[in-house]
Amino acid sequence: MRSTTTVLLFLFVAALTTFSVIVVWPSSPGRYLPGDFWPAGKGIKIGDWERETMRLGLDLRGGSYLVLQANPPADYQGDLDQAMDGAKDVVERRVNEFGVSEAEIQKTSGNRLTVQVPGLSLNDAQNLIGKTAALQFMTYNDNTELVPATGVIDGQTIAMTGAHLKNNTFAERSGTTYAVVFETTGLGSRLLEQITTRAVQYPSSDARNFLVVMLDGEVLSEAAVQAVITDQGRITGQSSFSAANNLSKQLNAGALPIPLEIIQAKEVSATLGEDSVLDSVKAGEVGLLAVMLFMILFYRLPGVLASAALLVYTSVTLMVFKVWPVTLTLSGIAAFVLSIGIAVDANVLIFERMKEELRRGRTLSAAIDIGFARAWSSIRDSNVSTLITCLILYWFGSQFGASLVQGFALTLAIGVGISMFSAITVTRTFLKMVLGTPLAKSHFLFNAEEVKRTKPAGRAARATGE
């Protein structure tokens, strides 16, 4: 009964599970598992690329806590509160760029920012956040090298930076594309006039015609200079409003002349409380065991197989979270609980269908195939609709910087994807492995013996193989 494909699939699932368990095994097992006799896991390491620990969010594990003090120059004229908002944006951008989602940034009284980042060592966090944002205007020189754009004011050569921009940049529609409108300060307008007068004499095919805006060494925008700009300019040709809006936000953030200094740095524990998190992990383990027990009592042999599939599912999903790496937070856990429900649901759907087919007198092998085929359309439609929801939530999250919604969508999508694999491939392979064995002969083990009530006696006897 067992085809080569089934055996190969089984070996594949077994290998994948072993790999996942090794990768996922926590480096401090005592934190999550009862007792002290568990060996410590090492995660996975290939060359420089390593994943020793799961990346847990601030709410579950804590992280680095930094207090930044803004030191405005004594002659600072602008709106300090607005400048702090700008500083907050800059820090947020750096943190997100680094791939650390779910950081927490607060404006604090006394011109301070309080920043908490998960999953970074104190040193890394300080290096990432501590430097001052540098918005620079650049041009190409005669050797097409990028150099700071400068102007000469009162005999002094001054490079144009974010300090020469007002932070009231905004995005607007311009024909079929979008544009960013910016204003310069008094000094900035004189600088920009000189810079653009120089640039505009070259044709737009020449690199020297271009004005480049860089933030923290990364090119934000590269635009051909079409006319001399003084106190107000427009960067046109942005493909979408969100692109234009992003650029305007970055220019605003870069128009920040205030240096930030780290005045406090320490490691902090989970915002949900270490004790509370550990209790919840234990409760989650108990919950998972209860689910398995329920499935075994209700569906008997298939329940045992589904529980095994659930273990495969859990370890593979956690492995993907770790390797990706996904920053796992409470919202991720919610998505995970839901995806466990979805994984179990797929199994329940298949088993209910199988039971119906067995009661109609089909052989187990046929019941498995028909059960899967019939359950497939509901599994597909319900899961695809969940995936569509994830896609939209993720897109919205990225558009509006709602990393919370984004994280939820990502974890749920990963969970749903793997749950489809688990229900369709893993459970089915397990069932097919059981087919040839004596276990498969007993209808009791499939909880399908009620067949006698609905079918004539003779057929029922044949159906149960007696």
Place this chain on the structure above:
Amino acid sequence: MLDFAGKRWWYLSVSIVLFLASAGALGLWGLKAGIEFTSGSSFTLEFTEQTVSQSDLRQAMHDLDHPEARIQGAGSNTYIIRTSELENAPSLDSAAGPTPPGEIDAIEAALRARFGEFTREDFSTVSGTVSSEIARYATFAVFAAAVAILLYVWVMFRQLPKPWRYGTCAIVALVHDSFIILGLFAVLGEFRNTEVDTAFITAILTVIGFSVHDTIVVFDRIRETVSNDPYVPFEEAVNASMTETLARSINTSLVVVFTVLAMMLIGGETIRNFLLVLLVGIVAGTYSSIGVASQLLVVWENGDIGKFWRRLRGAAQEQDVAAEAV
């Protein structure tokens, strides 16, 4: 076969009453925004006399009328405490100056009596960590997702007559489930000061995911029954499908309810509200698949609402006639 569709007005009445009550509570009281959305106070305490555990401190803050306080360990016996804005705290915009006596002093005195000596390292007023706009964005996203689901279900059910009805009913069930949770938290906010935080938003998203998932599984069965035998009366087809999927609906919900209950009973107390949303939402989601989404399909198919209006109008006309006769 159980007669679900025959008792559709019973099922729908329960939902309509719950929905109206929830909408009313929401309109009347609204939701209380948690400290993540609002500005508040933050201070760091280092206990020097006794070892104080995080849960003891949380309990103490709870007793001091600050159940919202977020307590975070920051080194040995040191905690960062973030609360809602304390009275007489310096404002966020002003430069740090000497603090006038305020609520912080009362809290300090009470904590000193309870846990012995400590030093307060700092005290500051902080902004919210999450823009309250996130709730609006999440709502937009849910609307967009609802439209996408509607279209998807429409396409997948296209071989049935009037396929758009299925998606629409699934969306009504989704709205029903979300409103029941929002209503519940409006009530809890009013009477127990329960606040809504970002975890609440994710929990609602989870419930929405579950609700749609559950409804589509039931609808899928209706699709199968109807396409197998298009001449079966619609009510009967719905009844048969629901009877067949009942075991599955209940089993799946039980599985999630088990997990959530286990976490509620032995899990950490800081995530209780979050779990409560999941628990209520999953029960509502399972109920609404059977009691709202499927029943609405039958109501729509039978033109019950039209009949109802006609009967109402008929009654009104009779009254008019009666009035004229007098």
